[in-house]
Amino acid sequence: MDKINKFSKEITENKELPAAHAMLYAIGMKKSDFNKAQIGIVSNWYESNPCNIHLNKLSKEVKKSIINNNLIGFQINTIGISDGITMGTLGMRYSLPSREIIADSIESVISAHCYDGLIAIPGCDKNLPGVIMSIIRLNRPSIIIYGGSIYSGNYKGKKIDIISSFEALGKKNMNKISKKEYFNIVRKSCPGPGACGGMYTANTMASILEVMGMTLPFSSSYPANSIEKKLECKKVPFYIKKLLSNKIYPKDIITKKSIKNGIKLGICLGGSTNLVLHMLALAKTANIEISLKEIQKFSDQVPLIGNLKPSGSYLMEDIHSNIRGMPIIIKYLINNGIISGDCLTVTGKTLYENVKNVSDINFNKQNVIFSLKNPIKKNGHIRILYGNIAPEGSVAKITGIEGKNFVGKAKVFDSEEEANRCIFNNKIMQGTVIVIRYVGPKGAPGMPEMLKPTSYIMGSGLGKKVALITDGRFSGGSHGFVVGHISPEAQSGGLIALIKNDDIIKIDAENNKLILEVEEKEIEIRKKLWNPPPLKVKSGYLYKYSKLVSSASNGCITD
Known part of the structure; x- marks a missing residue:
């Protein structure tokens, strides 16, 4: 049988590298270890975020099992940014750009040290696309946990989560709840470790990566603190060794068909609009063609069946407890022709082989997942809108609850902070289209999420009465009549930069249109008078990012 230490032998079996060998002895390796495959165990562990605080414990469980499978494992940390903690602050500008740092850092360490494979343990939103982008670049046997x-959380017998705390501020401001109730909701929203509980970005991407075959079955739906999550960590090294032995690489698993599966599952579950950015970036990294128009086509083809927050009622823990795990949903969608079951996965088996023996979904005993015959919405909630405001596209999340059309007068803000103050001080009238611009990938820079203004809007009871459009993006927790990712962005001279207060804006989610109803002659006059504002940063990472980043319509990649 061929050796499975394909890359590490470049160091361990090279007799002209005595210093390298001396250093490996110094960290505890024995002579007999030099012919074993080496696995990088990468986690996004850090203490200041509940999504990530437990990842080092999971990494240690993996390392124990690595040794039992006659492999060498090295624990590695990369960065993370807490979206929840930075939301509404200037720190949020670093969230999306952190995806590139994560991918670059993992690629650097695994390549430089010639590791044979990779086990990645992400937690928060940008962790997941960051690690999968590095895995695609490296193309070495890899598994994600x-x-x-x-x-x-629980307040007065009702389940609450992180979005409850954001929306509570709007309710307190409208005197719908007391200061004491507000404090108790905030204090009880996050009871321990794990990613935010609804079908927000982290859970959306975890579900997508499972159906794409890059995790073991059930990985996306096992809660962070569950015994099943620990057992998963013990199982993974067996499968990484199998991938090494059978020469199964990420690009054998990540194909156009598996990417389609991921997008369709994300849409069926009512996933975050961030899936659009990340799937475009993932596909680009894998040299696979996926366009915004194709994503719209997928959304037209599949129904919304996930009754999951923020637009629905349930959390990811309910998929674990009520449905008995993501594979039950995947099996149902395969059996009904929504997704393809013949894609290869990290188990060495096909997606269908992984799920064929799980139980069938029962629609009589739960309301978490609806049947395809009686969906929440007959087609997907992701809408790609075009028009004079967004000739390169924009992304809306329309479940139907908020309506399908909105026409209103523009109220324009050149920063999120301005908009938040106005909303919080109850200065937004019904029928307004809030415009937040210069918050795109170049303009912010970093394309921060607009969860704070959308949460204020929902908490204030204006969810169906105002709309919001932006060249920024939205958290998976955002809901309401909102349109983001407008391309070209304001900083690049997109039409969003030319909108004035009281201009009429039309949002048509049935015909996928986003229109500024201003005469072309007037638009041309405004174009001649417009000059791009100076970049908000002059040095550091965000400056470099603003110079390299592509538009949102191309996934905000820096390659």
Whole structure:
């Protein structure tokens, strides 16, 4: 049988590298270890975020099992940024750009040290696309272990989560709840470790990566603090060794068909609009053609069946407890022709082989997942809108609850902070289209999420009465009549930069149109008077990012 230490032998079996060998002896390796395959165990562990605080414990469980499978494992940390903690602050500008740092850092360490494979343990939102982008670049046997979702909080017998705390501020401001109730909701929203509980970005991407075959079955739905998550960590080294032995690489698993599966599952579950950015970036990294128009086509083809927050009622923990795990949903969608079951996975088996023996979904005993015959919405909630405001596209999340059309007068803000102050001080009238611009990938820079203004809007009871459009993006927790990712962005001279207060804006989610109803002659006059504002940063990482980043319509990649 061929050796499985294909890359590490470049160091361990090279007799002209005595210093390297001396250093390996110094960290505890024995002579007999030099012919073993080496696995990088990468986690996004850090203490200041519940999504990530437990990942080092999971990494240690993996390392124990690595040794038992006659492999060498090295624990490695990369960075993370807490979206929840930075939301609404200037720190949020670093969230999306952190995806590139994560991918670059993992690629650097695994390549430089000639590791034979990779086990990645991400937790928060940008962790997941960051690690999968590095895995595609490296193309070495790899498996992802999702850090898992948080359990729900509880207030007065009702399940609450992180979005409850954001929306509570709007309710307190409208005197719908007391200061004491507000404090108790905030204090009880996050009871422990794990990623934010709804079908927000982390859980959306975890579900997508499972159906794409890059995790073991059930990884996306095992809660962070569950015994099943620990057992998953013990199982993974067996499968990484199998991938090494059978020469199964990420690009054998990540194909156009598996990417389609991922997008379709994300849409069926009502996933975050961030899936659009990340799937475009993932596909680009794999040299696979996926366009915004194709994503719209997928959304037209599949129904919304996930009754999951933020637009629905349930959390990821309910998929674990009520449905008995993501594979039950995947099996149902395969059997009904929504997704393809013949794609290869990290188990060495096909997706269908992984799920064929799980139980069938029961629609009589739960309301978490609806049947395809009685969906929440007959087609997907992801809408790619075009028009004079967004000639290169924009992304809306329309479940139907908020309506399908909105026409209103523009109220324009050149920063999120301005908009938040106005919304919080109850200065937004019904029928307004809030415009937040210069918050795109170049303009912010970093394309921060607009969860704070959308949460204020929902908490204030204006969810169906105002709309919001932006060249920024939205958290998976955002809901309401919102349109983001507008391309070209304001900083690049997109039409969003030319909108004035009281201009009429039309949002048509049935015909996928986003229109500024201003005469072309007037638009041309405004174009001649417009000059790009100076970049908000002059040095550092965000400056470099603003110079390299592509538009949102191309996934905000820096390659």
